[in-house]
Amino acid sequence: MAEDKKPRSLATQAAAKIAKFVRGNMSATLKAKEEGKKVAYAYINDGQDEIMRAMDIVPAWGESFAGVCAAKRDAEKYLQKAEAGNFSRSLCTYATCTIGFDMWREELNGETPPGAPWGGMARPDMIIGSAQQLCDPRFKWPQATQHYLQDVPVFVGSMYYPPWDPNRDHHEQEAIYVKYAKAELLGLVRFCEKHTGKKMDWDRLSDLVDLTEKTWNLFIDTYELRKVIPTPMDTGDAMNTMVPITFNLATQDAYDYYRDLYDELVRKNEKKHxxxxNEKYRILWGAGLPSWFALGDFQYFNDKGAVFPAEVTYRNAEKLERLDLPATNDPLERIAWRWVRFWTHWYDGARRRPGSSPKVERIIEYIEDYKCDGVVFHSAFSCRSWHAGIIHQAEVLRKIYGDIPILIMEGDIVDISSYNEVDTHNRIDAFMETVDAYKARHN
Incomplete structure (x- = not known):
């Protein structure tokens, strides 16, 4: 049974429209089955969006479904189902939530489990995985899912990029990784052609790559409007407004959404809304996925005059001109270069600062550009790889900035049993006292 909770107040009209996007993405999978279209389980930050869209494959996003379950505080039944199948609570709860849903649906002979949030997801015709260097379950999650969906074919790519090494020039390696990624993407095209019975329309794919690049540029232009004091939008809203670029990339709807959000933030800035x-403190959300069941914690910060004008999490784009991508007419090569350079374009800065790293350089850039007074990290116990290195990042920041206030919150993304509201708010109270003292010393 879902627990009652107080919703977070949203600062923008655009953020309030996101529920329609999320519902639409989930219902699209159910409608696709009725219309005879192919549905694929898909995973965020995969570099595969344009290919799926070009092939008219409807993606079903497990991370989004799990996030909805968590936000509605209705994930426990799926976590328990997975746990009964010997999946540990320490595993990624995005994965175990959706696997529990799959297990239950199979027990019901393909029927959606009763009470599934927003109707649940359709049973997929294929699984298109991405085991890139972000999430440790990305190889095992599709494999574990296929254990229950044994007739569903699986493609798992890796989309790697040059590993960070302060003693090695990554520019010498990039072309090798791009060549590998392009070959892998071509393998995905062949997989999709086999299981859809359709051939790739390469002109359409190229057009969708164009649309993605336009959306990336607009997304960053929009988010940079948050540099203004007072900021017109903070991370509490961004955990909603990230949906189109994360789950609707390569669609006109995503581009149009950020056009509307851009216009709204311009209006808010003109009116100084x-x-x-009374904005007193500006804090960076330094890393970590949020507790989807506790987004009200952002309101708790806001009530103390604190805002989050920027975040690392879900800022899944960068201005194309900054990435300095080589010119090519091959859409697969364009995707590959964009993917590799998104991760490596902080490498040079990190190499110039001994003891730093690309992740730290990104945080420093946002601290400086958005004039932040402190940093909050969230360490989710079931999301190890994305949260790995947080303590090291905090230590490097303290070496660079001295006494900058840093809070490392602990919890989970889906499993509400890990969360203690009183303890969390007490820690926020203590942190804000530190931020206040920090500002007094440095103003």
Missing amino acids: GVVE
């Missing part, structure tokens, strides 16, 4: 009436 900030997230809070």
Whole structure:
């Protein structure tokens, strides 16, 4: 049974429209089955979006479904189902939530489990995985799912990029990784052609790559409007507004959404309408996925005059001109270069700062550009690889900035049993006292 909870107040009209996107993405999988279209389980930050869209494959996003379950505080039944199948609570709860849903649906001979949030997801015709260097379950999650969906074919790519090494020039390696990624993407095209019975329309794919690149540029232009004091939008809203670029990439709907959000933030800035009436503190969300069942914690910060004008999490794009991508008419090569350079374009800065790393350089850039007074990290116990290195990043920041306030919150993304609201708010209270003292010393 879902627990009652107080919703977070949203600062933008655009953020309030996101529920329609999420519902639409989930219902699209159910409608696709009725219309005879192919449905694929898909995973975020995969570099595969344009290929699926070009092949008219409807993606079913497990991470989004699990996030909805968590936000509605209705994930426990799926976590328990997975746990009964010997999946540990320490595993990625995005994965175990959706696997539990799959297990239950199979027990019902393909029927959606009763009470599934927003109707659940359709049974997929294929699984298109991405085991890139972001999430440790990305190889095993599709494999574990296929154990229950044994007739469903699986393609798992890797989309690697040059590993960070302060003593090696990554520019010498990039072309090798791009060549590998392009070959892998071509393998995905062949997989999709085999299981859809259709041939790739390469002109359409190229057009969708164009649309993605336009959306990336607009997304960053929009988010940079948050540099203004008072900020017109903070991370509490961004955990909603990230949906189109994360789950609707390569669609006109995503581009149009950020056009509307851009216009709204321009209007708010012209009127000096900030997230809070009296903005006192600006904090960076340094890393970590949020607790989807506790987004009200952002409101708790706001009530203290604190805003989050920027975040690392779900800022899944960068201005194309900054990436300095080589010119090519091959759409697969364009995807590959964009993928590799998105991760490596902080490498040079990190190499110039001894003891730093690309992740730290990204945080420093946002601290400086958005004039932040402190940093909050969230360490989710079931999301190890994305949260690995947080303590090291905090230590490097302290060496660079001295006494900058840093809070490392602990919890999970889906499993609400890990969360203690009183303890969390007490830690926020103590952190904000530190931020206040920090500002007093440095102003």
